[in-house]
Amino acid sequence: MSDSNLEQAQADGKYIRTVRSFVKREGRLTKGQAAALERSWPTMGLTHQQGLLDLTQVFGRTAPTVLEIGFGMGKSLVAMAAAAPEKNFIGIEVHRPGVGACLMEAETAGLTNLRVYEHDAVEVLRDCIADGALDTVQVFFPDPWHKKRHHKRRLIQPAFVEALRPKLALGGVLHLATDWENYAEHMLEVMSGAANWRNLAEDQGYIPRPSERPLTKFEQRGERLGHGVWDLKFSRIG
Numbered sequence: 001m002s003d004s005n006l007e008q009a010q011a012d013g014k015y016i017r018t019v020r021s022f023v024k025r026e027g028r029l030t031k032g033q034a035a036a037l038e039r040s041w042p043t044m045g046l047t048h049q050q051g052l053l054d055l056t057q058v059f060g061r062t063a064p065t066v067l068e069i070g071f072g073m074g075k076s077l078v079a080m081a082a083a084a085p086e087k088n089f090i091g092i093e094v095h096r097p098g099v100g101a102c103l104m105e106a107e108t109a110g111l112t113n114l115r116v117y118e119h120d121a122v123e124v125l126r127d128c129i130a131d132g133a134l135d136t137v138q139v140f141f142p143d144p145w146h147k148k149r150h151h152k153r154r155l156i157q158p159a160f161v162e163a164l165r166p167k168l169a170l171g172g173v174l175h176l177a178t179d180w181e182n183y184a185e186h187m188l189e190v191m192s193g194a195a196n197w198r199n200l201a202e203d204q205g206y207i208p209r210p211s212e213r214p215l216t217k218f219e220q221r222g223e224r225l226g227h228g229v230w231d232l233k234f235s236r237i238g
């Protein structure tokens with residue numbers, strides 16, 4: 001069905017079209033990733049089918065909870081979870097090899113404060129996370145979808161941030177980072193136009209790179225090549 005036919009069908013109420021922020025790649029698992037999934041999924045894996053999470057039960061304690069969307073191979077997520085053992089971390093990623101890689105890193109770091117989903121974050125947020133449950137949501141380097149006709153696939157959209165906001169506690173923070181200037185501008189426009197958020201940047205633009213966001217190899221390389229990175233932090237005020 002063509003795009004316009006799908007939209008027509010949706011308008012007729014026959015078909016709800018979902019524009020997803022990812023294309024599922026069938027990447028192969030390395031042996032190490034497969035083994036880590038086998039070993040650690042029973043203790044660290046969460047499934048969408050489990051439905052609404054009881055965080056106290058999942059982590060065996062009550063602690064501030066950080067949710068990362070689209071963690072890739074999990075490098076930053078594992079580094080942050082290792083640096084903040086007093087917090088709970090939940091990662092969501094659709095790419096299975098990435099989930100396996102993250103579990104490998106988490107095992108090496110000996111983490112007990114991390115749980116992961118292999119699922120679409122839009123659905124996990126909607127169905128599994130209780131209102132007010134999160135202290136921080138972070139989205140680092142989401143797929144920029146460079147072409148204009150693909151911009152609708154970008155994760156950061158008005159409807160998405162409006163659905164995400166109630167999942168944060170009041171005062172909770174959404175932290176975004178991108179190395180694509182046009183996406184940074186898009187993020188700033190979406191967040192500045194959304195109700196009940198406060199921009200934590202003094203000049204209402206971008207914040208200086210926060211020290212708690214680990215510097216990845218990818219970003220280091222970008223720095224050497226003179227590429228920019230833009231961080232945004234907004235707190236929930238309503």
Ligand SMILES: C[S@@+](CC[C@H](N)C(=O)[O-])C[C@H]1O[C@@H](n2cnc3c(N)ncnc32)[C@H](O)[C@@H]1O
Pocket residue numbers: 021022069070071072073092093094095098119120121122139140141142143144155216
């Ligand atoms: C460009 S990568 C960045 C990965 C990582 N954050 C980093 O900084 O290296 C974006 C990641 O987001 C994941 N992703 C995109 N949309 C998603 C969604 N709706 N739910 C979960 N993961 C998603 C992709 O599979 C991909 O691994």
